[in-house]
Amino acid sequence: MQTYYRIDRNYQIVDVGGAWDDFAISNGSDECVSKYVIGDNLRSHITGDVVWMWVETLVTGVLVSGKTIEREYRCDAPHARRLFKMSCALEAENVICLTHQLVSEEEMKTTVSISTATSLSNATLRCSICNSIYIDEEWLDPFTLNKDLILQATHTMCQNCREENVAAISA
Numbered sequence: 001m002q003t004y005y006r007i008d009r010n011y012q013i014v015d016v017g018g019a020w021d022d023f024a025i026s027n028g029s030d031e032c033v034s035k036y037v038i039g040d041n042l043r044s045h046i047t048g049d050v051v052w053m054w055v056e057t058l059v060t061g062v063l064v065s066g067k068t069i070e071r072e073y074r075c076d077a078p079h080a081r082r083l084f085k086m087s088c089a090l091e092a093e094n095v096i097c098l099t100h101q102l103v104s105e106e107e108m109k110t111t112v113s114i115s116t117a118t119s120l121s122n123a124t125l126r127c128s129i130c131n132s133i134y135i136d137e138e139w140l141d142p143f144t145l146n147k148d149l150i151l152q153a154t155h156t157m158c159q160n161c162r163e164e165n166v167a168a169i170s171a
Contacts, residue, residue, distance in 0.1 A: 001018075001019050001023065001101075001102040002018040002019060002099060002100065002101045002102070003016070003017070003018040003019050003020045003023050003099070003100045004016065004017050004018050004020070004097055004098060004099040004100065005017075005020070005037075005042075005097075005098055006091065006095050006096065006097045006098075007042050007059070007095070007096050007098070008094050008095060008096075009063070009094045010041070011041050011042040011043055011059070012039065012040070012041055012042075013037050013038055013039065013040050013041070013042055013045075014038065014095065015038065016034045016037060016038060017034075018099075020033070020034055021033045021034055027077065032045070042055070047116055047128075047154075047155040048128060048154065048155030048156055050128075050155075050156045050157050050162075051128040051155050051156070051157065054128075054129075054157060054165060058071070058088045059088060059096055061088075062088050062089065062090050062096055063090065063096065066090050068087055068088065068089040068090075069087075069088045069089075070085060070086065070087045070088075071085070071086050071088075071129075071165065072084065072085050072086075072103065073086060073128070073129045073130070074129070074130055074131035075100075075131070076112065076131050076142075076143075078111045078112055078113045079107060079108055079111055080105050080106060080107050080108060081105070081106045081108055081131075081141075081143055082102060082104070082105045082106075083102075083103040083104045083105075084100050084101060084102055084103060085100070085101045085103050086098060086099065086100050086101075087099045087101070108143050109146075110143060110145075110146060110147055110148050110149070111148045111149070112142040112143060112148070112149045112151075113149065113150045113151070114126060114133075114142075114149075114151045114152075114153050115151075115152055115153070116152070116153065116154070116155070117152035117153055117154050118152065119152075120154060122152055123152055123153060123154040124151045124152065124153045124154075125153065125154060125156055126151075126153035126154065126155055126156070127139065127156060127157050127158040127161055128155045128156070128157060129157055129158070129161040129165065130158060130160070130161050132158050133151065133153065134158070139158040139159075139160070
């Protein structure tokens with residue numbers, strides 16, 4: 001399964017494709033099908049300032065260097081651990097294409113349901129790159145807890161993912 005979206009220098013979504021609509025619908029995000037997102041600013045679809053700064057850094061790196069940048073990340077479903085590879089590439093002078101390719105999917109025995117927190121007082125920190133959650137001062141893969149979870153989270157990056165991504169972008 002592969003999806004992609006193209007943005008201009010102002011982060012305006014100018015095109016989406018691949019299995020975009022099927023993926024949105026199968027994940028309960030009917031409001032994210034192509035007819036609703038084309039023309040939107042990408043920022044309105046990314047949760048968390050740290051994650052947004054990471055995306056901005058990737059896009060800027062591609063615009064400045066002209067080189068394609070690839071990163072792996074987790075985008076789990078409630079019953080499955082999913083690994084994706086994102087490729088950020090300059091297609092034209094003012095067009096960046098971000099492609100997301102499913103690398104692996106592993107069905108799990110437990111359910112981890114995570115929604116975006118409406119209040120910080122009851123929010124769990126969640127890394128948007130490795131999908132770990134911050135519990136008892138430790139970053140843990142929620143599926144390793146071997147129990148069903150229903151969490152409200154705020155999106156950030158764990159220290160390990162920050163360090164790995166800064167080093168990779170700087171290389």
